[in-house]
Amino acid sequence: MSRRRTAARVAFFAVGALTIAAAVYIMVRRIGLNPELDFGAGAYYYADIPEYEKVLDWDSYQARLPYWVYVVLFLAWGAFMYWLWKRIDQHSNSSVNMNKLNHPAILVVDMLNDFVTGSLACDRGKAIVPATARLLDAAREKGVPVIFCNDCHLPGIDRELALWGDHAIKGTPGAEVIPELKLSDKDYVVPKRRYSGFFQTDLDILLKELGVKTVIITGLHTHMCCRHTSADAYMLGYDVVVAKEATNAFTEEDYQGGLAYLKTCYGADAYSNDELIAAF
Numbered sequence: 001m002s003r004r005r006t007a008a009r010v011a012f013f014a015v016g017a018l019t020i021a022a023a024v025y026i027m028v029r030r031i032g033l034n035p036e037l038d039f040g041a042g043a044y045y046y047a048d049i050p051e052y053e054k055v056l057d058w059d060s061y062q063a064r065l066p067y068w069v070y071v072v073l074f075l076a077w078g079a080f081m082y083w084l085w086k087r088i089d090q091h092s093n094s095s096v097n098m099n100k101l102n103h104p105a106i107l108v109v110d111m112l113n114d115f116v117t118g119s120l121a122c123d124r125g126k127a128i129v130p131a132t133a134r135l136l137d138a139a140r141e142k143g144v145p146v147i148f149c150n151d152c153h154l155p156g157i158d159r160e161l162a163l164w165g166d167h168a169i170k171g172t173p174g175a176e177v178i179p180e181l182k183l184s185d186k187d188y189v190v191p192k193r194r195y196s197g198f199f200q201t202d203l204d205i206l207l208k209e210l211g212v213k214t215v216i217i218t219g220l221h222t223h224m225c226c227r228h229t230s231a232d233a234y235m236l237g238y239d240v241v242v243a244k245e246a247t248n249a250f251t252e253e254d255y256q257g258g259l260a261y262l263k264t265c266y267g268a269d270a271y272s273n274d275e276l277i278a279a280f
Helices: 003-033 051-056 058-062 067-094 096-100 123-127 129-142 160-164 203-210 225-235 252-266 273-279
Strands: 104-109 146-151 188-192 214-220 239-248 269-271
Touching (some): 123 129, 123 239, 129 239, 214 225, 239 252, 252 269
Parallel strands (some): 104 214, 239 269
């Protein structure tokens, strides 16, 4: 549990203890001033208090309220405190596994012109562009490395081209990162000729020299290149996390199946942008 959440829980218990103490004090003073009142009476009114007591005795001033008002206020405050506790507990539970977000880097897999708008255009790829851009901007602001793992194929040579046709050919516009992601001079680019960002590339040595322990997977496609990149990351000892709003696949079935496979085989939990950004 983070220090922030620990402090929130301590503050919660402190406020709760003070609330109970205040409620007990008020009720004791209330009963002590007029022990014969019942819940239906509500009869110790401000107008009945002598003028000197209005000035000198704050408890007498408070005693004008009937019992049921105290009960309602106490129950309302209790309901608020219960809601607050559930919120704190929800955030704590949702972030239990976020502890493994240790020295993270974001891997952006194949967010290229050919994959989004070109020869392998995918509407579901277009749909994640705003979320991906937001995540990358937040990562850059927080000093989290952003690494683009880009297909960069040799025409007539690479085996993948036989299955998928020409795409992301080295030196062509189709092999460039989509402009919406604003490739920065501070970002890193790792060209690849296979599905995985690690296979026969320098991604592993780059991550090690950056001190990265956790990779956050984004991009296309969840069940293919993201899956193979996650597999190698896991085999090489990295923790794997998925940015569920910043990855997608050709179909919903492919997307959900990809997430399930990553969770089952590599322990890769999927988190929203808000959760990830809060953990940077």
